[in-house]
Amino acid sequence: MIQAGIYGATGYTGYELIQILSKHPDVEICFATSQSFAGQTLDAIYPQAPHQPLISGEEAPLDKVDVVFLCLPHAAAAETAVLALNAGCKVIDLSADFRIKDVTVYEKWYKVTHPAPDLIAEAVYGLTEFARADLKQARLVANPGCYTTTSLLALQPILASQAAINGSIIIDAKSGVSGAGRAPKDNTHFMAVADNFSAYSIGRAHRHLPEIEAIAKTWNADTPDMIFSPHLLPVPRGILANVYVPLADAPALEAPHQLYANTYADEPFVTVLPLGQLASLAHVTYTNKCVMSLTLAGNMLIITSATDNLLKGASGQAVQNMNVMFGFEETEGLL
Numbered sequence: 001m002i003q004a005g006i007y008g009a010t011g012y013t014g015y016e017l018i019q020i021l022s023k024h025p026d027v028e029i030c031f032a033t034s035q036s037f038a039g040q041t042l043d044a045i046y047p048q049a050p051h052q053p054l055i056s057g058e059e060a061p062l063d064k065v066d067v068v069f070l071c072l073p074h075a076a077a078a079e080t081a082v083l084a085l086n087a088g089c090k091v092i093d094l095s096a097d098f099r100i101k102d103v104t105v106y107e108k109w110y111k112v113t114h115p116a117p118d119l120i121a122e123a124v125y126g127l128t129e130f131a132r133a134d135l136k137q138a139r140l141v142a143n144p145g146c147y148t149t150t151s152l153l154a155l156q157p158i159l160a161s162q163a164a165i166n167g168s169i170i171i172d173a174k175s176g177v178s179g180a181g182r183a184p185k186d187n188t189h190f191m192a193v194a195d196n197f198s199a200y201s202i203g204r205a206h207r208h209l210p211e212i213e214a215i216a217k218t219w220n221a222d223t224p225d226m227i228f229s230p231h232l233l234p235v236p237r238g239i240l241a242n243v244y245v246p247l248a249d250a251p252a253l254e255a256p257h258q259l260y261a262n263t264y265a266d267e268p269f270v271t272v273l274p275l276g277q278l279a280s281l282a283h284v285t286y287t288n289k290c291v292m293s294l295t296l297a298g299n300m301l302i303i304t305s306a307t308d309n310l311l312k313g314a315s316g317q318a319v320q321n322m323n324v325m326f327g328f329e330e331t332e333g334l335l
Contacts, residue, residue, distance in 0.1 A: 136280025
């Protein structure tokens with residue numbers, strides 16, 4: 001039995017982590033922090049939550065835990081990671097602080113000076129399906145976010161195959177409102193979202209784009225620049241992305257479908273649907289699954305990829321990474 005701590009427990013990802021870990025057979029929650037709700041319990045904020053006491057970050061007993069999960073804003077997460085690592089804890093960071101290896105790129109897109117640049121090289125990028133060997137030895141894991149997980153799982157097989165690509169890759173993605181976080185914003189109020197559907201930061205303007213491109217180039221150095229078009233769906237949770245890859249040569253659809261089926265054949269949380277079926281949010285919400293389908297239009301390979309943004313796109317993948325780090329069954333505690 002390992003001891004876990006959660007920083008930022010009252011955000012959506014922190015809440016989901018507590019829901020998972022409170023039922024995990026190999027984990028006890030030692031502490032959960034909240035700067036806004038310290039002294040209260042989680043079920044006072046989320047009525048369906050466990051009766052988890054909340055303390056301030058300054059009170060966290062780092063000497064009593066084996067692993068901490070950081071559900072904190074960027075920069076604040078890195079500062080806390082330093083404290084936890086110095087205390088001998090393993091760290092799984094759900095912020096963006098350690099996902100981008102080039103500190104100048106991180107600082108350009110996140111508009112802050114990185115608090116711990118010396119740790120960036122050490123961090124393991126925790127896209128679990130392609131990081132298991134490194135995760136087993138990791139002290140610090142950069143847990144990918146929801147858009148990146150959904151997009152990269154869709155892209156990895158075709159990029160790793162070194163297929164020739166003729167033109168920009170387009171990622172057309174739609175996220176449920178929980179992807180914007182718990183803090184209220186004008187564009188995420190019910191009146192702004194209901195009966196509406198909107199794009200934001202389209203083209204090459206979203207800060208997850210350099211992360212997606214950097215990881216993609218580790219699989220295929222010739223990966224072209226991408227166009228990323230995120231949208232806000234009027235649903236609570238889930239991400240669906242149509243990823244358009246213009247191939248130089250037009251194969252029969254059976255060939256890329258077999259490539260994807262073979263790549264993910266033994267993966268417990270990734271499913272490639274049979275030809276003729278299309279992935280949807282209904283396949284994945286409230287699970288740690290990524291479900292994808294393939295379509296071909298001329299030379300354009302279209303991968304439709306769906307995840308639950310709070311689970312496979314955040315807290316579920318964080319627990320999946322923890323399971324690998326500590327030698328548990330990878331599926332333990334997850335649906």
